Amino acid sequence: MDRRLTPANGRVAALHLAGAVEAERYVAGVPMSVGDPVVDLCAEPDGPRDRQLLLGTRVTVFEERQGWSFVQAEDDYVGYVAASHLIPEATPTHFVATLATHAYEAEEFKSRDVLHLPFGARVTVVNERRRFFETTVGFVSKSHLRPLDRPMNDPVTVAQIHFGVPYLWGGNSSRGIDCSGLVSTSFRACGLPCPADSDMQRDGLGAEAQTPYERGDLVFWKGHVGLMVDDATLIHANAHHMATVYEPIERAVLRIAAQGDGDVIAHKRL
Template identity: 50%
Template sequence: MTATRLIDWPLVDLRRAPEGARDRQLLMGEAVQLVGIKGAWAEVSALRDGYPGYIPEAALTSGTVTHRVSARATHAYSAADFKSPERVSLSHGARLDVLSEQGRFAETPQGYVPRAHLVPLDQRETDPVSVAEILIGTPYLWGGNSAFGIDCSGLVQAGCLACGLPCPGDSGDQEGALGETLPEGAALRRGDLLFWRGHVAWVADPDTLIHANVHHMAVTYEPVQDAISRIAAQGDGPVTARKRLKGLT
């Protein structure tokens, strides 16, 4: 059995086995390949990166999507009125099918979403770090992929996908797949990536990183040298790679 389906919940854990541990998360409207059904669980792989796992079958739907949430987060309201009750909260990166426009709002199957919080799917960002900066202060969450909780590789993937760049889901795979290796001593610039064993961070400027990290339990800025020294001191070793992305304008 292989068929394309969409995520129908605001957020769902992608688990390594039914009832198992979370590996990643999938957002409203993201596409998956349905591999099979085991009881109440669907075996799927995410179209964004091929990540395999299990989600509740009830989280799947069919349909189309036309827009994505470009704000950090938004609400779908019960009417085209900001005073109406909200139906659901949606994260940056969630995908929706816009049926019509009513003033400041876009009508979607989930409710009425502020138009200012949406962009067409084919509208790409040009600076992945600016996407990461939208998520400053987001709580750290192992395996997280949303504005409600995110980890280091989720933050990197969010920036890449918003810019139309393919990106694996885990930092180890990202180190192998993303960009070109910089020579030792080469000056860093915005949009570069620093990798450690089990960790990755964006370069915001030559002296500053932005990353989701356990030390701060949030997405934060941190001086490059402070992060390098701290991570080495806590026993996680030196920087393993410095990469520069290709395909950015």
């Protein structure tokens, strides 16, 4: 079983895994939510970052031990989150639909900003004012939020919003993002299920396609993925540029091969 998707750590496992994996106990888990703008989901307590979770993301907590919670996020990814970052299960109503925004202390842009929120962070609106929504984390510009029941409709447009965002291995936010994080963020903002890592995306998204490329096509290398903006231009978060950039697909293919990372291994279309 893939440890990234299997809620079991030897001491505890999800109830539905009883008989399939060994554990000291099997539990249903407790639903909770992420309470901070961006938190790391780690492979082990205080270990390396696998992915990141954003404010309002729902998780199931199977164990809390020594300040770390063993969780499975709503995209099925499993790992450890510092327990201090979790709050009782919330019911978000809106998500941040701009590159970033702020939550303010009062209904006034000159008031103290209390949180910096990245694209995709989810908030709960409790009141509507003239220019701001009052949320449980502060006042947020109405123009920066979008109802969860009105997802965006083009993953490429979402990826383009992230143009220039710095590259961050395991990053999932507009503060820092990697190749698979860009794809999963773009698809999920449009209400489309999407695995978290590029190998899962290659296996789970779309069908094999032939050139010419089309807008929205996914292009995969070993350990890397990008989205086609049109028939000639790729947008991808990559460590060569250390940012999310546009790159002619022909140049990207040659550059990636020349740096020793191989040829394109899949071209998928939804």
